[in-house]
Amino acid sequence: MVVSDIRMPGMDGLQLMEQIQQEWPHIRCMLLTGYSDFEYAKKALRLQAFDYILKPVNDEEFILSLSHAVESLKDEWEAAEKYDRLLYAMKSDSGVLKTSLMHDLVLGRTWSPKAVMEKLQQYDIPIAADESAVMILVQLGRQFSHFDHPSLMLMEYAVGNIAEEIFSEVMHIWHCKAPHDCLLIVASLKPAYRDSIGLQPDFEQLRRRKLHELAEDFRTQVGRYLKGDLALVITDWFPFPANMAHAYRSGLSSFMMSGGEEAGTILYLEDTQQACGTPMKSFETLYKPPTLIHLLESKQWEAARQKVNEVFADLENARYSREHLYEVYLLMTNAFMYIAHKQGQFAYQIDQSGFDLLHDQGMILSPDKLRSWACGMLDKIQSELSASEHYTRGYIIHQVQELVSGDLGQDTSVKTIADKVYLHPVYLSKIYKAETGESLGDYIIRMRMERALYLLKKTNKKIYEITAELGYQNPQYFSKMFKKHYGLNPNEFRDQ
CATH class of the missing domain: 3.40.50.2300 (Response regulator)
Structure with missing residues (x-):
């Protein structure tokens, strides 16, 4: 003064x-x-x-x-x-929210384009929608293997900061810990740099050369400051965020096929892809609603066990390849990790054996061994997460999700579901939103849209037949809801 x-x-x-x-x-x-x-x-x-x-x-x-x-x-x-404390808390929460969104996108959770755009803007993620992006999977070298869990988390945080500093020269990036045991970086070119090389006839070569230069610098700086090396898998460029799940599965598969690769390597998927005479066909059972993630989420253990058995029955009756086994492995580990993380646990703490392929590559070479592990993992998750659920909110949510997944017809509404679980519709909506973060009405619509997606892809049913099966009386209204959810009307989706 x-x-x-x-x-x-x-x-x-x-x-x-x-x-x-x-x-x-x-x-x-x-x-x-x-x-x-x-x-x-x-x-x-x-x-x-x-x-x-x-x-x-x-x-x-x-x-x-x-x-x-x-x-x-x-x-x-x-x-x-107080403002500083609030700002720190917001930044901390923002990191958790960004990681959760990344996991949802790479694990293939269905979001409407509008919802994804809102999340990207809300969390201040710098990569623009519909931008061409690339994904980099980062595996820490053996120099980091002796660290305990808190120290390893600190190292991963430092690696992420170094990545942000290096790649931000010409790229917007978004990075976090991946659902599987690696780090994940999604990057897109900044508009100024993209425009500077965009008209060049060798644009793709220039883009790859710059990306490789940054990746090498990234490895060098990690070695200099953290005294360890990295293995990197770099995917093809893809439309963001629509194809994130596909890019992640491709990158993770390459990591596993190469045994994780020795530290110090940079692997480009475009260099490893081989021409194939006929496209590989997926197993329909893996993706047919209700999916394994949905069954685990609603704690329908017997139905989940039946789903696993159906998948392996299909494997036995088909001429499967090594990649088919990878596909099954990835879908199941995705589901197990998702439900474990949602309950605040690490999947490897429930059972580490199936989550480290460096120790047991046989997991993805033998369908019998993979089936044995999947069934055992399902039993352990059920034992860990199912204790004393009666008369709790979790039990109510479980009942509701079973009712919705069992019938998506005309009688399925918030009121009819509330009547069946003997609760007032307003109260049921309130506790469902509090427990899941999603309103019950939105959940019913999402389940209907996922079912519609499956019927359009896998059957020859007419649009009016699908409309009636899902409980909509007006095909125009159904088309409007489908377009709002997926950006295309049913006919456009089926024709693409």
Whole structure:
């Protein structure tokens, strides 16, 4: 605080106060004067003087004014500290939310394009929708293997920061820990750099050359500062965020096929892809609703076990390849990890054996061994997550999801579901939203849209037949809902 007279040689108090406000705006100023001139008072107030005191000064009045100035400063400091704490908490929460969104996208959870756009904007993720992006899977080398879990998390955080610093030269990036045991970086070219090379005839070569240069620099800096090496798998460029799940599965498959690769390597998927005479056909059972993730999420254990058995029955009756086994392995580990993480646990803590292919490559070479592990993992997850669910919210959610998945016809609505679980519709909607983060009405619509997607892809049913099967009376309304969810109407989706 500065207490100053107005009349002084060289510079008067008002000039002094004006200069203080310019240089040190946090300082409180009080003016003393023997002149009760209103013009002085007006200018002092305009300069935001804390107080304006006339001489002769009353001591008690002066001390009271100083005390008020001190209290004012304390209030400012407390407000600033509260703001800093809030900002730190927001940044921490933002990291968790970004990671959760990344996991949902790479594990293939169905989101409407509008919802994804809102999330990207809300979380301030710098990669633009529909932008061409590339995914980099990062495996830490053996130099990091001796770290305990907290230390390893710190190393992963440092690796992410180094990636952000290196790649941000010409790229927007989004990075986090992947659902599987690696780090994940999604990157797109910044508009200025993309425009500078976009018209070049060798655009793709220039883009790859720059990406490789940054990847090598990334490895070098990690080695220099963290004393360890990395193995990188770089996917093909893809439309963001629509093809993230496909890019992730492709990158993860290459990691596994190469045994994780030795640290110090950079593997490009476009270099490893081989021409194939006929396209590989997926096993329909893997993707047929209700999916394994949905069955685990709603704790329908017997149905989940039946789903697993159906998948392996299909394997036995088909001429499967090694890639088919990878496909089954990835879908099942995705489901197990998703449900474990949703319950606040790490899947490898429930059973580590199937989540480290560096120790047991036979898991993805033998369908019998893979089936044995999947069934065992399902039993362990059920044992870990199913204790005492009766009369709890989790049990109610489980009932609701079973009812919805069992019938998507005309009678399926929030009210009919509420009647069946003996709760008021408003209360049921409230607890469902609180437990899952999704409204019950949106969940019913999402299940209908996923079922519609499957029927359009896998059957020859007419649009009006699908409309009726899903409980919609008006095909136009069904088409409107489908387009809102997926960006295309049913006929356009079927024709593409």
